[in-house]
Amino acid sequence: MKGKVIVITSGKGGVGKTTTTANLGTALAMMNQKVVLIDTDIGLRNLDVVMGLENRIVFDIVDVVNGNCKLKQALIKDKRFEGLYLLPAAQTKDKSAVSPHQMKNLTNELRNSFDFILVDCPAGIEQGFKNAIAGADDAIVVATPEVSSVRDADRIIGLLEAAGLNNPRLIINRLRSKMVKRGDMMDIGDIIEILSIELLGVVPEDETIVISTNKGEPAVIENNSRAGAAYRRIARRIMGENVPIESLDDTGNLVDRFRKMLKLAR
Amino acid sequence: MVLLDILNKIFNRDAVSSKDIARERLRLVLVHDRASVSPEFLNALKEDLIKVIREYLDIDEDALMVNLENEENSVALVANIPVKGFKRAVGV
Ligand SMILES: Nc1ncnc2c1ncn2[C@@H]1O[C@H](COP(=O)(O)OP(=O)(O)OP(=O)(O)O)[C@@H](O)[C@H]1O
Ligand SMILES: [Mg+2]
Numbered sequence: 001m002k003g004k005v006i007v008i009t010s011g012k013g014g015v016g017k018t019t020t021t022a023n024l025g026t027a028l029a030m031m032n033q034k035v036v037l038i039d040t041d042i043g044l045r046n047l048d049v050v051m052g053l054e055n056r057i058v059f060d061i062v063d064v065v066n067g068n069c070k071l072k073q074a075l076i077k078d079k080r081f082e083g084l085y086l087l088p089a090a091q092t093k094d095k096s097a098v099s100p101h102q103m104k105n106l107t108n109e110l111r112n113s114f115d116f117i118l119v120d121c122p123a124g125i126e127q128g129f130k131n132a133i134a135g136a137d138d139a140i141v142v143a144t145p146e147v148s149s150v151r152d153a154d155r156i157i158g159l160l161e162a163a164g165l166n167n168p169r170l171i172i173n174r175l176r177s178k179m180v181k182r183g184d185m186m187d188i189g190d191i192i193e194i195l196s197i198e199l200l201g202v203v204p205e206d207e208t209i210v211i212s213t214n215k216g217e218p219a220v221i222e223n224n225s226r227a228g229a230a231y232r233r234i235a236r237r238i239m240g241e242n243v244p245i246e247s248l249d250d251t252g253n254l255v256d257r258f259r260k261m262l263k264l265a266r
Numbered sequence: 267m268v269l270l271d272i273l274n275k276i277f278n279r280d281a282v283s284s285k286d287i288a289r290e291r292l293r294l295v296l297v298h299d300r301a302s303v304s305p306e307f308l309n310a311l312k313e314d315l316i317k318v319i320r321e322y323l324d325i326d327e328d329a330l331m332v333n334l335e336n337e338e339n340s341v342a343l344v345a346n347i348p349v350k351g352f353k354r355a356v357g358v
Contacts, residue, residue: 147288147295154296158304183283190289194296 001034003111006118006238007136009160011152013123015144016173019209021120022050023228024140026218027235029084033115036075036085038107040132041122042097045089051078052216053086062090065102071109080221085114095127100134107135116238125159133160139168140200145175145186154195169200171234176205188245199245201234203227290339297341301334308332315345324351 008021018041025037038061039047048054059074064087071087078084090097110117121132133139139160143153153170160168172191179185192199206227212219219228220235236243301307312332319325326348335344 147292150292151295151299155299158300180285183285186285186288186292190285194289194292 001112001115003034003114003117004138005107005111005136006116006138006140007121007133007165008118008140008142009121009129009132009156010123010142010149011125011156012143012149015149016142016171016203017123018046018050018120019213020140020142020171020173020203020231021047021118022218023220023231024235024238025084025116025118026051026078026081027220027232028116028118028238029078029081030220030232031235031239032083033239034083034113035116035118036087036110036114038087038110038117038119039089040098040103040119040128042089042093042095042128043091044122045091047120048076048086048088049216050213051086051218053078053088054216057088060088060090061106062093062097065098065106071106080217095122095131098131100130103131103134105135125155129156129159133163133165136165139165140171141168141197142171142173143191143195144173145180145191150186150191150194157195157197167198169198170195171201171203172199173203174205175202200237201230202245203230203234294336294339294341298334298336308334315347319347322353323347323349324353326350 008017008024010017018039021037025035029035037047037051039045040061041047042062045060048057053076056076059069061074063069064071064074075085075087078086107117107119117135119132119136122128141153141156141160143149157168160166170192172188175188176185180187188199188202204226206219206225208219208222208225209227212222212225212228218231219225220231222228230246233243233246312330315332316325316327316330320327329346329348331346333344335342
């Protein structure tokens, strides 16, 4: 097995990196992939609670790189899906407790037993960011349709390219179609044009994300979560399937929708 | 005035939507971000400028300044190039 290492990053904090990592990882596992999620947000660990696995943590990523335990001992098995694992961040150390070199070795070791290694990156462009991207083959940039978030995404794309991660793909998160419609939120086209980057997917603003995070169950498990459905489609794109970017317009009439479908299918 | 705004909005007539403002501000701020993040860009531009201008003018290369400057709603490339002398015109 020669797994793929994908880092999920954003620059700006709080735009949905951890939510995206948890949902994409779970969706890929639902497609029978072997997946490990790595939380590299040392000191501010969160992926464990979003996944609902916080009570099972014994060892963490710092224990692994320091040789306090074997890598296998630190991997937490998901309670729902076979083949889904979490490597938690340390809560009491700081970002310098791991080096980019150690991250590279760690992800390389994981490649042998997993199809996908998803790395949840901390906010910012310092040490934690450098660690998170060190072993990555591909990068996903998460941004919300706001000036500050898109600006930070642009900076991150530059830094990723400087580090040899040349074709990062974008996920636009928390899009509100009603606001887009009345001209009070940048639309997909605006953002893609400004960043000139490939669009991997669009996730709507959705209450079910909050509800599922409350329960520690990623939204992709819920059949009627719109955000969950968006993440499932993104996972299929990651698997190489050709899934058209959906129209998030839930208010448009049938003719509008049909026209849009034709446009998207080109 | 307020009524006019509302009417403009309803008929979508020259009402500038906030997303257009957002897009425009982003475009401008990114011109700056991208230039300042890669100083090589401005240096390369400067060197090429010198090469071209030297064909026509005798310039003070060390005092030459090239910068991106913010105007109200545009970004300008501002160059200050001290001229020491003109080259003698060769034919026309
Ligand atoms: N599509 C969405 N709809 C509604 N809420 C969302 C959506 N995506 C994320 N959120 C909420 O936004 C908050 C931040 O999300 P998340 O923790 O995933 O961001 P992050 O980028 O990992 O943050 P940090 O930079 O702090 O690590 C969370 O409360 C999450 O539930
Ligand atoms: Mg996070």
